[in-house]
Amino acid sequence: xxxxxxxxxxxxxxxxxxxxxxxxxxxxxxxxxDHGGRILLIKRADNGFWAMxxxxxxxxESIGQCAIRETFEETGLAATEATPFAxxxxxxxxxxxxxxxxxxxxxxxxLLTEWTGELLPDRRRPRTPRSSTPNAGRSRCPARRWRAWxxxxxxxxxxxxxxxxxxxWPARPSTRR
Numbered sequence: 001x002x003x004x005x006x007x008x009x010x011x012x013x014x015x016x017x018x019x020x021x022x023x024x025x026x027x028x029x030x031x032x033x034d035h036g037g038r039i040l041l042i043k044r045a046d047n048g049f050w051a052m053x054x055x056x057x058x059x060x061e062s063i064g065q066c067a068i069r070e071t072f073e074e075t076g077l078a079a080t081e082a083t084p085f086a087x088x089x090x091x092x093x094x095x096x097x098x099x100x101x102x103x104x105x106x107x108x109x110x111l112l113t114e115w116t117g118e119l120l121p122d123r124r125r126p127r128t129p130r131s132s133t134p135n136a137g138r139s140r141c142p143a144r145r146w147r148a149w150x151x152x153x154x155x156x157x158x159x160x161x162x163x164x165x166x167x168x169w170p171a172r173p174s175t176r177r
Contacts, residue, residue: 003073004026004058015101025103028063029054030071030079030112037102037138040147046098050147052109074139074161075144076120079112121142 006012015022021080029052033175034038041050058068064082081149086109122144 003055009056010059014134020100020102022102022104024106025056025062026110027054027056028067028070028104029109030067030073030082031085031109032075032077032079032112032115034146036146038143040075040077041147042144049104050145054107054109058103063108067108069120071112074120075117077112077115077117079115081113082110084108084110084115098167 003093007016011023011025024098031052034040040053042053043050053071054067055070055074058069061069064084067082068079088105090139091104093107094102095105096102161169
């Protein structure tokens with residue numbers, strides 16, 4: 001599935017205006033489970049990490065619509081129900097991506113249910129280095145896999161769902177007692 005080109009996206013246009021300043025990244029992640037309880041992950045082409053499908057919200061859509069759209073673009077699965085279950089926000093969620101762009105994240109994770117469609121086949125492409133072309137090397141999903149979710153208590157905690165080990169996003173410092 002092809003989304004809009006990076007340069008035409010709201011975040012791409014904002015990045016062009018702001019230069020190298022830290023930007024707020026407002027986005028969503030979608031969690032889809034199969035009948036066996038496995039969670040669908042995508043392998044990101046920009047950094048090689050396995051992640052939940054997701055991305056930046058565009059003007060004119062809700063955050064729930066963002067999760068549904070991004071998941072469809074990256075997997076081919078169309079969800080009709082989106083239930084929020086976690087927020088990832090604050091200065092601890094500031095990161096620099098592989099292109100050198102710095103963002104402070106405001107992410108909402110959604111459980112996506114009532115989905116239809118066929119999982120897109122793997123697309124194995126070499127990563128394109130960033131160049132003068134604004135969309136070069138931007139998010140593509142060369143692989144999609146259903147993964148059994150670990151059963152340890154730590155990994156069942158929602159805040160672990162966006163850990164740096166699983167997705168490439170910064171991990172939140174532990175606040176557990």
